[in-house]
Amino acid sequence: PDSSDSDLELSSVRHQPEGLDQLQALTKFTKKELQSLYRGFKNECPSGLVDEDTFKLIYAQFFPQGDASMYAHFLFNAFDVDRNGAISFEDFVVGLSVLLRGxxxxxxxxxxxxxxxxxxxxxxxxxxxxxxxxxxxxxxxxxxxxxxxxxxxxxxxxxxxxxxxxxxxxxxxxxxxxxxxxxxxxxxxxxxxxxxx
Incomplete structure (x- = not known):
């Protein structure tokens, strides 16, 4: 296979979320909820990571009547806890858990x-x-x-x-x-x- 295929495999391996059990311990979601959140997340971001531009695009769809880019920027930084410029599934569900169930x-x-x-x-x-x-x-x-x-x-x-x-x-x-x-x-x-x- 050409290298881009194996790169893709590597990146999906690299960003496999922590075990569901571990995520369940870190959040207030059930295993079922985590699985369906993960499916949705992978659907939107096949690479398993959301960068700020993607995050802004997703947000813009929710607020077509305004300009969401600045708020999305701040929100992105709040979710990107380890400051690596990307939101992983873990970052996402841990933040979401606080916001919805905290x-x-x-x-x-x-x-x-x-x-x-x-x-x-x-x-x-x-x-x-x-x-x-x-x-x-x-x-x-x-x-x-x-x-x-x-x-x-x-x-x-x-x-x-x-x-x-x-x-x-x-x-x-x-x-x-x-x-x-x-x-x-x-x-x-x-x-x-x-x-x-």
Whole structure:
């Protein structure tokens, strides 16, 4: 066989997902669910890995009325835990498990990681604004109620002031968890975020 065939075999061997048992232990999915998720994943990404461009394409189909590319970029980075520029099936199901079945605490940890764009352990106002803007862009002009251009900025001002309890200009994971769990409003905005996934 020519080399491209054997390369293909190699890459599919390389990205065989961890044993189902192991994935089952890492996630809150049943074996059956994992199998059907894997079939869907392989269908979309025969190589077993999703790069950022593919991820953006998949996302664009869900939000034809807006521009999802920036949000997809942030989301991709949140799923790509080992920072290797690709999302494997493991990365995907572990993230999905948290988002769909995780405890409030796990979901908030995941959200914090999404908002902490440079992964330094703090959320800055700029980071929060970048994420909010990307969500507004993705929802497009048809968001109801009609969204004004300055809405994300106001949103962030309000959130950030509530979250930055010691007023040092950054939000720590502790501040984030505490505020979100105390504040119904913020919690429901986080739910909005869940529907976006």
């Amino acid at each position: 405890t409030v605490h796990e979901k908030l940890n995941w959200a914090f990681n999404l908002y902490d764009i440079n992964k330094d352990g703090y959320i800055t106002k700029e980071e929060m604004l970048a994420i909010m803007k990307s969500i507004y862009d993705m929802m497009g002009r048809y968001t109801y109620p009609i969204v004004r251009d300055d809405a994300p900025v106001e949103h962030v001002e309000k959130f950030f002031q509530k979250m930055d309890r010691n007023r040092d200009g950054v939000v720590t994971i502790e501040e984030f968890l505490e505020t979100c769990q105390k504040d119904e409003n913020i919690m429901s905005s986080m739910q909005l975020f869940e529907n976006v996934i």
